[in-house]
Amino acid sequence: MSAATTGAAPEVPSGSLLRKIVWHWRYDEKRELWIGWWTLVVFYNLYGLLFFVIARTQPPPKPSLTAPEIVQWFHDRHYGLLYGYAIVSIVGGATAIMNATLAYTMRRMSVSRAFAYSYLVIYALATLPGMLIMGVACTVGAMRPDRNPALMSWLYDFAFLSFEGTMGVFLIGSLVWMVAVLLDRNRVFPKWFGYLNLCNALTEVVVAPAWIFKRGVFAWDGGIAWWTNMAVFVTYTTVFLTLLRKMILREDFGTGPLPELQSDHPPEPGTREAA
Amino acid sequence: MNRRFEKRLLFVWLALSAITLAQLALGSLGERGSLTPNAWVTSSAIVIALIKVRVIIREFMEVRHAPVLLCRLTDLWVVLTGVSLLGFYFVGRFA
């Protein structure tokens, strides 16, 4: 991490977005962090688009569907599933740089590196049940519409249950982040974000009945196991994206407390979206 | 041990316990085995519970000394919970 001093960087150019991006690529000290942040923002939007609009697997369908209904379900979104999950498997690896960026926030805190490493490994695992297994099961289901309905129903369950199978990952991952934030003296994140991690962790407990119920509010499409949890997760994600952006603006690459943001000054270079 | 807060906390606790016992009476109305839906019992149970909640927040959690914003936010939550619980109860039962 020997600092590459850029010397006197020229002014941020006004004008086209492309020129600004080129400027940041060349001169912005925080470009690595911004790459991570933008990957997070683009990925979460893309994730919403792919899962909700293209593949239409979220909000989840009913777990109580019968085998013929499941065959019909695969039939109805044949191309959506195949194209949607193909794109998911192309961009799925982006989670690596996202989780690396989030792990870096813990590295910047005054806590042991064990927190950053734990977080990184835990979420590297999460991608598998959270997206990739689901993608494989949906692709296999959609690619042969004439498959035996009993097996289609197995693939359907495998897809949605594997998605539920991220419980432990998010539970422990959120708790690791929570403890790091609460112990941190570098004020990387406000303490309330630490507590918000606890709320997110608890939703992973609430989702557990989805393994038992095929209908009702506790099923995988239910009012409690899905809708409430999704609301909490979206809030949590929005909050940490906002706080992460603020943290990058405040970053001084030191080891002590992060300086507060000077709000009355013009935004620092790097806030290309602030204007 | 004659500090002011001791008396106040004791009084609050006694009041909360008394209300709880009142709820026991409320819940015991009628035969346990053959209960029927009862909007009065339900509304009273929810309203009494919310009053207790507010007392806990104001007294035990010391929100009465807190900045106005926090008082408003906690009251807002109490009202929101009351409205949505009673609202969904009546909409679900009578609509």
Place this chain on the structure above:
Amino acid sequence: MTTLASAEPYERAATGRKADGVRFVPGQPDMWVLVLFESLVFTTYFTVYVFRRTQSPDLFLQSQAHLNLRVGVFNTLVLLVSSWSVARCVQTAREGSFRTALNNAYLTMLFGFLFLVSKVLEWVTEIEQGFSFTTDEFFSFYYFLTAIHFLHLLIGFVFLGVAVYQIKSPARRSQELVETCATYWHTIDFLWVLIFALLYVMR
């Protein structure tokens, strides 16, 4: 919330902050984010429950009749005592009587533990009578709400542990942290008050 957070320095003196008329946030303002957010989440659980209940009122009432109202009242009273003692713990710590504060914290733990035991016994009784998580919709909600509350209570013991740790040594004694932990504990209490009314009393 950041303005609230930065307005109050984290390490406050144990005494002298309760001057008359001065308004202060009990504990870390950050904890109130947890309290309000988690309470909102519980409001959605409660609302869903109440609505589902109105869709099949007879089933819910029949199953509800198998709960023991007296046990519910007992649980509520036990938690109210624990809340009371943690409030006393905060007050006495603020006055500098750390011995009394510590005793009150232990008392809170004791009553919290009593609640846990009584809850487990209640579950065992229900299960022995053949009412489990999957028996019917009422019991699903009953086990769900009591269990998620139980979990919050277990987390509460971590907070109480922090409070005891703070009070024990003269080197620490952050009144703010003690208040933060107490705030969490009261939250468990008031959420239970609602759960009690909804599961045991309402019709």
Place this chain on the structure above:
Amino acid sequence: MRRADGELILLWTLPVVGLIWLSAFLLFPGFVHPMSPAMSAEEVAAFYRDPENLPRIRYSMIVFNWFAVGLIPMLALIVLQIRRMAHRTPIFSYAIMACAAGGPTIFLMANLFWLTAAFRPERDPQQTLMFNDLAWVTFSSQVGFLIAQSVILALAIYLDRQERPVFRPWVAHFNLLVAVVLIPAAFVGLALEGPIAWDGLLSFWVRNTAIGLWIVVMGVVLGQAITRQRANDEAMTT
């Protein structure tokens, strides 16, 4: 004195693992002429039941199971080289570590499906077909971590701005090229025949050649970087 840090040993495991992978693939009867996704359930079942094929499927996949994670030491060495680059944060090295945890697991999962299919070849042909589909789709379409690790490595190299960068810029260009070439394989579900199908030109031949080439090229440049680093260290200490 040169410190015995074992990096060279880890590096030299690479050709060994590569050779084992290659022989496992050649042994697996489904790869020499890649199985067509257009095969019917009966044909797939017959493929697994064939007494010629069955032992070869099992033994090749057992070997693949042993060595599927064999690439991880190489990725760990890449992580160490990224740490030497002129970056402000460890984000890129963390990201490659995350890829190292995720990528080989994909190969393992595919391997498990193949072995499960071969475990009871007498199973209902529809079930064998499903396990076979799961194996091939996992193996072919899950290129996300491979793409990510190439792109991240390329970014890290481009942003390594110092006198003597750890890797030359062409390594970054090469990695981006590999990433692009891997993309079509993600679409294997869409076609049972043609270049996109899992036995097709793009999804099988181009993709797997690219992965093989990536291992060879990265092995060589990694070896050069490590040798240069050690020469530097030695010059500094003497």
